[in-house]
């Protein structure tokens with residue numbers, strides 16, 4: 001099941017993207033593969049986006065799905081990019097993770113199942129959530145006002161999309 005190449009399965013609100021490990025390995029750097037497909041964690045303060053302040057969106061490095069926005073990013077001092085919330089709750093999925101002797105909530109990409117990081121209940125008010133995300137799981141895209149989608153524009157609008165590349 002998991003080794004069907006590039007199979008798109010519509011399930012719920014997002015189109016699922018399934019690829020084999022072999023295929024992911026070809027597309028990702030070894031560090032990206034280790035974190036997103038093996039549930040690894042980059043070293044704190046090592047990632048490109050830990051101290052990154054540019055305006056824009058953070059996309060899944062595996063499938064390009066929009067995950068987080070610069071407006072929700074905050075400096076947690078943890079050594080990893082931290083967000084108070086995802087841009088769209090349907091674009092991530094949360095699951096209980098009891099590895100490494102503690103129960104945490106894992107954050108995954110809802111589209112391609114990439115491991116992104118964990119969410120902790122010690123974030124700032126009002127949500128109180130801290131999405132602690134690996135830099136290598138993300139790809140930042142600068143906001144370009146000329147082609148920005150109006151709020152609420154759905155994915156069906158193909159003409160002005162920024163994320164057409166594969």
Ligand SMILES: [Zn+2]
Nearest residue numbers: 060063109112
């Ligand atoms: Zn993804």
